[in-house]
Structure formats: structure tokens, C-alpha cells
Amino acid sequence: MPTLFEHGAVVYADDSALSASQALAERLRWPLLDLQSLPSELPQAFFLCYREGCLKLLDRQTLKKGGLAVDVEPRPGEQHSYPAPKKDLLAQAIGKKTKTVIDATTGWAQDSLALFRMGYDVQCIERSPVMAELIQNGFQRLAEKDWVVNRQLQPPTLLVGNAIELLAGLSEVPECIYLDPMFPPKRKQTAATRKSMAILRDILGDDLDRADLFAAAWQAAGKRVVLKSPDYAEPMGGKPSESYHGKLLRYDVYLK
Ligand SMILES: C[S@@+](CC[C@H](N)C(=O)[O-])C[C@H]1O[C@@H](n2cnc3c(N)ncnc32)[C@H](O)[C@@H]1O
Incomplete structure (x- = not known):
């Protein structure tokens, strides 16, 4: 399409x-x-x-001024130490002892970057070539940050392509595969902080093949698949082993 x-x-x-x-x-x-x-x-x-x-x-509105870039700064309220404490719902779902994570739906890379700052070994996949350019640019800026340079950290690597295919050909099995595909919205999203996601949906549409993506992730993950969904969505892989509920979203954890 x-x-x-x-x-x-x-x-x-x-x-x-x-x-x-x-x-x-x-x-x-x-x-x-x-x-x-x-x-x-x-x-x-x-x-x-x-x-x-x-x-x-x-x-067209932001053509002369403004625009959206991959934000590589810590989220509001996040501790600026490295590694940042693994205390939020995302870290609980990924697992505090997990080391290697593939984010198969990188988007604006906000989840990947939060995981990176918490010290996880993160590899990213994104199929939109335009988002991939924005992500690569963000990762280049990340690589120049003092805290990254001083610790000789390597920003996450990015594979560009459909994760359904790429996950089947991985050379190393990641402990965790993280999925945050786009679901059809139920309610109108108004908060300014969601603007980047709303634009992404306008541009890319919903990820209609998300069930196939889940199946590919389940095949390829070593220990767990974590799926972020809106609170109104049915769990995609049947009853999850664990679920972590946020205000409007949920992390479903499928343990192998
Ligand atoms: C909701 S966004 C992810 C947002 C991301 N978690 C963040 O923190 O910014 C979904 C992204 O996943 C990508 N995506 C969806 N299905 C994919 C697939 N099968 N392979 C690769 N990328 C995919 C879309 O192109 C989109 O950029």
C-alpha cells in the first residue's frame, strides 16, 4: 500500500x-x-x-519553522545517571535481568533510547526508510553526547526492513523482542506529547500485519516477547504470561 x-x-x-x-x-x-x-x-x-x-x-505547517526529530534526551522525570534505574513499566516488562533486546518497531526510537539509557543491549529494526533516516540521525547525535563518548558506549544499531523477514534471519538470538506496532486509535489523541505518534499514523497508517509480526517475534525470541498495546486492544498472542498496565497502555509479556 x-x-x-x-x-x-x-x-x-x-x-x-x-x-x-x-x-x-x-x-x-x-x-x-x-x-x-x-x-x-x-x-x-x-x-x-x-x-x-x-x-x-x-x-506544510512546519515547513518554514519547527518539525519533529528523534529526541535523544532523557524523558521528563528520568534520572540522568547511566545506567538509568530499571524501574518503569517498560523495564519491568522487558525484565531487569534481560541483556539483549531487539526493538522490531523502532518508530521515533523513544522506547529503544529509554532501554539504551537503562543499559540494555539494544538492536533496532524499522521498515519505513524515512523513519530509518530520522532514527540514524538521532543515533549519530546520541553518539556525540558526552555521557556516551566518555563511557565509550555504542548507540543501538539499526536494521532497515520488514521485521517479519529480518527476525527470521538473525545471526544471534536476542533474549527479548519488543513490539510496539500501530493499532487503530479508539479515542482522539489530543495531548501535545502524542503529536509525533499521530503524525506517524497519518503517514504510515496502522500496522495491519501486526499478527504476523508477533508470530515472527515469537519464533525468533530466546526468552520473551513484549508487546505494547493500547489498553482497549485484545492481547495478540492469547493470554500473556504477565501484563503491566499503564494509564492508557499495556505491556503484555509472553515468556517462552
Ligand atoms: C508505534 S511506532 C513505534 C514507536 C516506538 N516504540 C517509539 O518509542 O517511538 C511503530 C513503528 O513500527 C514500524 N513497524 C511496524 N511494523 C513493522 C515491521 N513489520 N517491520 C519493521 N518496522 C515495523 C512502523 O513503521 C512504525 O515506525
Whole structure:
């Protein structure tokens, strides 16, 4: 199914970003547009732009200013030590003793990055080439952070492609596979903090093959599969071994 992402454009604001923007446009086979001389009618709904030191995803409203990038800073309220304490629901679901985790639905990488900061060995998979560019840019910025450099940490690696296929060909079995596919929304999402996810759904649509993804993860995981779902969704793999309930979401844990 074609998504809106297939009809984007790369925009650049000044010559300093020109060669990186050209390379990005070639990789995605998107047109390259000069922000200073945009046509009045644009066929594209989404854009990528190197702006304020980040690669940003823009829509028509944020074309001149703003945009969304992978945020590599700790979440509000998160302790700034490394490794951060494994105390939230995500860590409980992944398991405090677990070491290796594959996040097969990386998206804006907020869960992957939280796991990385908690000291897990994280490998990422993302099938959208556009999200993959945003993630790679975030991981490059992460690699330059003092706390990462000083500890000689390696940011997570990213595999680009469909996890249903990639999980079947792994060279090493991860202890845990983490899934956070997109479900159809039940209620209107209004909170500003959810904006990035709402945009992702607008662009990519729901992940209709999530049952196949769950089956592939179950085959490939060494010890457990963790599935994040909205609170209203039925558990995908039958009765989970454990569930951790948040305000509007749930982590279902399937132990092997
Ligand atoms: C809800 S978002 C994940 C958000 C993420 N947990 C975060 O913290 O930002 C779902 C992402 O998974 C990706 N995805 C869904 N199914 C996939 C699959 N089979 N293979 C690879 N990526 C997939 C989508 O492209 C989308 O970017």
C-alpha cells in the first residue's frame, strides 16, 4: 500500500546543508527543493530538512519553522545517571535481568533510547526508510553526547526492513523482542506529547500485519516477547504470561 511518505521532498535552507540534503534525496528518491524558492503549490505533504543540528520531519505547517526529530534526551522525570534505574513499566516488562533486546518497531526510537539509557543491549529494526533516516540521525547525535563518548558506549544499531523477514534471519538470538506496532486509535489523541505518534499514523497508517509480526517475534525470541498495546486492544498472542498496565497502555509479556 503506498503511503504518504512515498511523496515527500527534501528541503534545504542554506548551502551548508546542501550536500547532505542531496545525498538524502538520492537515497529516498525524493525531489530536492530550495526552501528560499519554493513553488506556491506543493504536491508533497511531508518533507525532511536538516535544521538546528537535526534531521527533521516537516509538514506544510512546519515547513518554514519547527518539525519533529528523534529526541535523544532523557524523558521528563528520568534520572540522568547511566545506567538509568530499571524501574518503569517498560523495564519491568522487558525484565531487569534481560541483556539483549531487539526493538522490531523502532518508530521515533523513544522506547529503544529509554532501554539504551537503562543499559540494555539494544538492536533496532524499522521498515519505513524515512523513519530509518530520522532514527540514524538521532543515533549519530546520541553518539556525540558526552555521557556516551566518555563511557565509550555504542548507540543501538539499526536494521532497515520488514521485521517479519529480518527476525527470521538473525545471526544471534536476542533474549527479548519488543513490539510496539500501530493499532487503530479508539479515542482522539489530543495531548501535545502524542503529536509525533499521530503524525506517524497519518503517514504510515496502522500496522495491519501486526499478527504476523508477533508470530515472527515469537519464533525468533530466546526468552520473551513484549508487546505494547493500547489498553482497549485484545492481547495478540492469547493470554500473556504477565501484563503491566499503564494509564492508557499495556505491556503484555509472553515468556517462552
Ligand atoms: C508505534 S511506532 C513505534 C514507536 C516506538 N516504540 C517509539 O518509542 O517511538 C511503530 C513503528 O513500527 C514500524 N513497524 C511496524 N511494523 C513493522 C515491521 N513489520 N517491520 C519493521 N518496522 C515495523 C512502523 O513503521 C512504525 O515506525
